[in-house]
Amino acid sequence: MTRTLAELLGGPVIHNRPKHEYYALVERTPTMRWTQQYSEAPMLGIGHFLSVPASDLTGPTGLYWAVRPRIVGDLCPVQSVAALVRIARTESDRRRR
Numbered sequence: 001m002t003r004t005l006a007e008l009l010g011g012p013v014i015h016n017r018p019k020h021e022y023y024a025l026v027e028r029t030p031t032m033r034w035t036q037q038y039s040e041a042p043m044l045g046i047g048h049f050l051s052v053p054a055s056d057l058t059g060p061t062g063l064y065w066a067v068r069p070r071i072v073g074d075l076c077p078v079q080s081v082a083a084l085v086r087i088a089r090t091e092s093d094r095r096r097r
Contacts, residue, residue, distance in 0.1 A: 017062060
């Protein structure tokens with residue numbers, strides 16, 4: 001999974017194992033526009049906080065880096081995260097049929 005996320009997203013991803021949630025770190029994007037298009041994968045905006053694991057925590061329990069940042073300021077391209085959400089949505093829709 002980690003290798004796949006690294007290849008698809010091209011940037012750092014935090015995994016919160018107890019909550020089964022992943023957080024791709026992206027550049028600032030208008031939250032309203034994102035949320036309207038991708039409600040199943042909300043973007044954290046103003047007033048939200050995200051705990052960030054120590055740089056050497058890479059799993060497998062608790063909060064850890066599924067994909068570590070390569071350099072300071074490393075981020076996932078928003079377009080890559082959007083593409084992954086669309087793929088997941090399409091697959092989910094297909095399975096419901």
